[in-house]
Amino acid sequence: MTVLLWILAALALPLVIAALWFTGVFVKELFSPSPPGPDATALAAERLGLLPAERQDTEHAAPPAAWSAALTAACSGDWTPAAELLRADGRDWERRSTLTAELGTLAAEEDGWLLAWEAARPDDPDAAVVRAQSTVRLAWDLRGARQARYTSREQFEGFGRMLSAAREEIARAAELNPEDPTPYIVEIWVALGLGCSHAEMDELWERITSRDPYHYGAHYAALQYWCAKWRGSKELAFDFARRAAERAPVGSLLTVLPLIARFEHDETTDVAADSTPEMLALVDAGLADAAACAASDPDHPGLAQLRHLLAYYLHLQDRHEAALEQFRLVDGHVDALPWNYRGEDAAAYYCRVRNETVRMAAEAV
Secondary structure (H helix, E strand, O other): HHHHHHHHHHHHHHHHHHHHHHHHHHHHHHOOOOOOOHHHHHHOOOOOOOOOOOOOOOOOOOOOOOOOOHHHHHHOOOHHHHHHHHHHHEEEEEEEEHHHHHHHHHHOOOHHHHHHHHHOOOOOHHHHHHHHHHHHHHHHHHHOOHHHHOOOHHHHHHHHHHHHHHHHHHHHHHHOOOOOHHHHHHHHHHHHHOOOOOHHHHHHHHHHOHHHHHHHHHHHHHHHHHOOOOOOHHHHHHHHHHHHHHHHHOOOOOOHHHHHHHOOOOOOOOOOOOHHHHHHHHHHHHHHHHHHHHHOOOOOOHHHHHHHHHHHHHOOOOOOHHHHHHHHOOOOOOOOOOHHHHHHHHHHHHHHHHHHHHHHHHHHO
């Protein structure tokens, strides 16, 4: 009898264990919290027509300009649309330098179309300046974006050789079109990379401003040179940014420079530092500058960058309605400060700040 009881118990044990297991699973499912639903702030942003992170363009600060077709043609080997656009821009130096930068980036990846252009028009100043730009871009690609301590000796050597070669190409482009500031604007990145002295930079700056005193792209590049992380200091960067912004006419977008200088040298986590009377005045000046530019030149290449920084600082200043207005104007494109300093997390960071702005603006109503 005892043996029979042991046999029955042994047979029943798996059933008991299974029952306990299923009971445990049921109780766990019953009392476990439900899976988290969609982020409420993200849903609120989407209801306003704002895009999620996966739909943000991380390669542009604004919708691609009218010359995107020319870039596509160049990728297919046809250089003539790009050549026609550069020639048509004439003395519109801002657009010329922006298009040159786009074409130079393209040529740094594959330059068959540029070689064909140079062969067809050997002394074309437009082809020459694109070649100079592409060589500078290739040099920076060889160096890489990492800090110096993470950059190899071979990278630095290739970087230096390419920048030295670019100087000859820049000189040739300048000689072919003496009125054009674009070759000298390209040279700022050579001066920054090779560590040219402040006196050399001042001389280069005179060449640029004598041709175009309020060129946005030139001022942006020069400010990078004067930042502490490159060839200047916090004091020099702030001084350069302040003087340029004070002298520039409204609508030139140069009010962005003090905001960039602030962002580049911000070492505090104290949000109150972004709401001082000085910072409030800088943001207000930027809003007026953006409005004037939008009225007179809505396709200005630098307008989106100013709007991105305005959205960021307006958010930090708890001016959420005004921040949301700027976010609406730039949403969908996040290759701009402050987002693009986050690398692969640019879109996620942008959406996090934007969605918080949406939430705070709704609560303020």
